[in-house]
Amino acid sequence: MNLPENRYRPDWKNRYSRQIGVPGVGEIGQGRLAGASVLVIGAGGLGIPIVQYLASAGVGRLGIADNDVVSLSNLQRQPAYRESDVGQKKTEGIARMVRALNSSMVLDVHDMRVSESNIRSLVRDYDIVADATDNFAARYGINDACVLENKPMVYGSVFRYEGQVAVFNVQNGKGEFGPNFRDLFPKPPPPELAPNCAEAGVFGALPGIIGSIQAMEIIKWIIGTGDLLDGRMLLFDGARMSSDSITIPDTGARHEIHSVQFTDAACASDDVALISPEILYKWKKDGKEFVLIDVREDHEREAVHIGGHHIPQTTHSENSEHPDELTRVVRPDIPVVFYCRSGARSRQTVLQLQSSGDYPHLYNLEGGILAWIDRIDPNLPSC
Known part of the structure; x- marks a missing residue:
């Protein structure tokens, strides 16, 4: 099998031999990974394991979007960064890690904050999108852009000991699309029910687990193997070390999305000035x-x-x-x-x-x- 020279070096069969040997992957699946492009939005606790495993798996092109800088409190759950990285841009640190891990892949660094004005053009350039953000406003905006651009979105979130993963907007062989984020959350929850990591805390290893599951779903989608979390959400409880899943209904929310809206939980109610x-x-x-x-x-x-x-x-x-x-x-x-x-x-x-x-x-x-x-x-x- 001949793979693009700008994707893999001549020793690619040896490098990916353990993955190629997995049923459902093979050289054909590895070739699909080589030709795929993935956009990861967020270079924090979720984004790091996603990026690490996609680069390790041999994804041909990877985009990373974030405009944050490393803070001391990040190090507890974002092991790609070091104490010497505090104050530096996250995209710079994670790019160094990716290039050291897999020099054969194409890496796009987007040092930017995603917004209503840029998200559609960003999403449009990739096959699949990973949401590794930590707030509802970004999730709604990324979801809307993926729906409008017909791209699947792999969602993950963490809260204290608990995590969630789902794959939204998946197109089947008939051209029909599965549920999207707004089918599950038509409106943002009250802010007190949607705290982020800084406000509610998060167990350090949890983002590594959830981000790794997101990476696995992305790889499965690219290769076309296994059962995706399409139309269902995985619920992981690290405190009890248990998991469950729920069915996500298709409410037809897709037909109500005509533009990108970064809907924030803090703006969901007008009872506070x-x-x-x-x-x-x-x-x-x-x-x-x-x-x-x-x-x-x-x-x-x-x-x-x-x-x-x-x-x-x-x-x-x-x-x-x-x-x-x-x-x-x-x-x-x-x-x-x-x-x-x-x-x-x-x-x-x-x-x-x-x-x-x-x-x-x-x-x-x-x-x-x-x-x-x-x-x-x-x-x-x-x-």
């Missing part, structure tokens, strides 16, 4: 009187902050021994702005205050400190 980073910046610049409160934990505050009082959410929860700490700072006569990493925890704090007293001027910073860094001060450390 939002203030944009731009308006908050203007308030600061103009010297407007307001109270700013950071509800993140101590280690997050130490890494980066934008000023204001520091009152962690855990100190004013219903079970806290100090429930009145907030009320000593919050004033009913002037605006009070709360912020956290992405806007979820601060929204909960606003809701708590709204239900407990008369505070007419409460605001939640839209997108949290992540949005502030992205839109106002990109020189701040990543969080």
Whole structure:
């Protein structure tokens, strides 16, 4: 079998012999891997094992999209990076790893944040897409782009000890497409039910497990072997070391997708007033009187902050021994702005205050400190 010279070196049969010997793979399957292209969006806990196993398996072309930098807290679950990489771009670190692992493959590095304006053109250039992000807004946007461009999307997510994997928008031999992400989640869950790793925590080895399963589904799809997680979702529980699966209904959501929408959980409800980073910046610049409160934990505050009082959410929860700490700072006569990493925890704090007293001027910073860094001060450390 003759494979493209720009994909494999002459010793490819020896290199991939253990994989070629697997029933359902063979030289034909290895050739399909050599001719395939995969886009991995996210170079974090999920993206690293996906990229590692796709490169090891001999995928011919691999694209990696991310604009984040390595932080110290990443190292617990992102073993491709080292202490010396802290502060450096993730795409640079993961690209070094891939090139050292498999110099025969074509590597596309997209140092960018995916958005409504660029996601379709990015997705269009690849055969299959891996969603290795950590927020609902990106997942919806990636899903919409994959539906509009007729590309399958391999989804993975992690939460504490639990993980999920599914393959969306798979086209069968009749040209029909399976369920997509919006069939399973028509609308984002409330922010308090959709925390990310920084807010809820994650067991370090879990992304390695889930990302590896995502890589396996991608390889199976390319080769055309095995039963895909098409129309069903794998549920993995690392604490109990058990797994289950659920059926994903086809609700016809595909026919309602006409454009890409990055639908964020923090924007799913209008019961909390939002203030944009731009308006908050203007308030600061103009010297407007307001109270700013950071509800993140101590280690997050130490890494980066934008000023204001520091009152962690855990100190004013219903079970806290100090429930009145907030009320000593919050004033009913002037605006009070709360912020956290992405806007979820601060929204909960606003809701708590709204239900407990008369505070007419409460605001939640839209997108949290992540949005502030992205839109106002990109020189701040990543969080």
